[in-house]
Amino acid sequence: MFENLKAKIEKSANSKWAVVTLAVVSFIESSFFPLPPDVILIPMVMLKKKKWVYYSLVCTAGSVAGGLVGYLIGFQFYDHVAVKLIDFYHARHQFKLVESFYQQYGFFAVFTAGFTPIPYKVFTIAAGVFKMNLASFAIASIVGRGGRFLLEGFLIFKFGERAIVFMEKHAFLATVITVILVILAVVLWKIWV
Numbered sequence: 267m268f269e270n271l272k273a274k275i276e277k278s279a280n281s282k283w284a285v286v287t288l289a290v291v292s293f294i295e296s297s298f299f300p301l302p303p304d305v306i307l308i309p310m311v312m313l314k315k316k317k318w319v320y321y322s323l324v325c326t327a328g329s330v331a332g333g334l335v336g337y338l339i340g341f342q343f344y345d346h347v348a349v350k351l352i353d354f355y356h357a358r359h360q361f362k363l364v365e366s367f368y369q370q371y372g373f374f375a376v377f378t379a380g381f382t383p384i385p386y387k388v389f390t391i392a393a394g395v396f397k398m399n400l401a402s403f404a405i406a407s408i409v410g411r412g413g414r415f416l417l418e419g420f421l422i423f424k425f426g427e428r429a430i431v432f433m434e435k436h437a438f439l440a441t442v443i444t445v446i447l448v449i450l451a452v453v454l455w456k457i458w459v
Contacts, residue, residue, distance in 0.1 A: 280313055285324055292328030296390055297336035298351055302383070303329060307415060308430060311422040322419035326412040333380075333390040333407045340394025348391045357388050364392045372398055373406045380410020 281287070288310060292303040307325050311318045339347050352361050367375045376398070379389035393403045421429035 280309070284310055285321070288321060289324050289328040292325045293332035293335070296329045296332030296386055297339060298387060300355070303415075304418065307418065308422060311419050312426065312430075315423045315426075318419035318423040319416070322415040323412075325415040325419075326408070329380075329386070329411045329415070330404065330407045333386065333411070334404065336387055336390025337394040337398075337400070337403055340391035341397065342394070344391075344395050348395060351387070351391065355385070355388070357385070360385070360388055361392060364388055365396065368392060368396045368398065373402045376403055376406035377410040380407050381414045386411070 284306070288303060288306050291299065291301070291306055295301065295303050303325050307321055310321050314321075339351070352358060364375065376389055376393060378384065379386050390407075418433070421433065425432070
């Protein structure tokens, strides 16, 4: 089912509704949808490379807005909606890990989830559940999601198909390195502040 949906989304990358589709997919992925917006962002940038900044910013805006809805779901509707979403994705264990991560790192937890392929929706809902400061959540989302989508768009603009192959091949390693760098930044932050 998801492969068929993914194929349809990728096909829409060249339609007149491509930008709207990108914004909608980015929005719903941040709170409940299983497919990341990369499946439409990447083909769109490949088709119109000079628009990479515009497409990346549309993706970021949709994702951050959707993240705020995820936050609201966790903050206001945990018992009725959030629990069902967490169970649907079989993410109870991940949710518990996210809870301990939030208690220690807050802002950096959202930034890490926003920048890496870690399921962002779990973190947006968790931010609401754990009543993270909304301004910190929004800033971390903008920086994390914006950094991810702008970097991805730039790499495709600059290197084309080679960038896609590289990202697919090294996604796990890039995630691990990013998490390590964020943890190092948090440690240094706590030492100096």
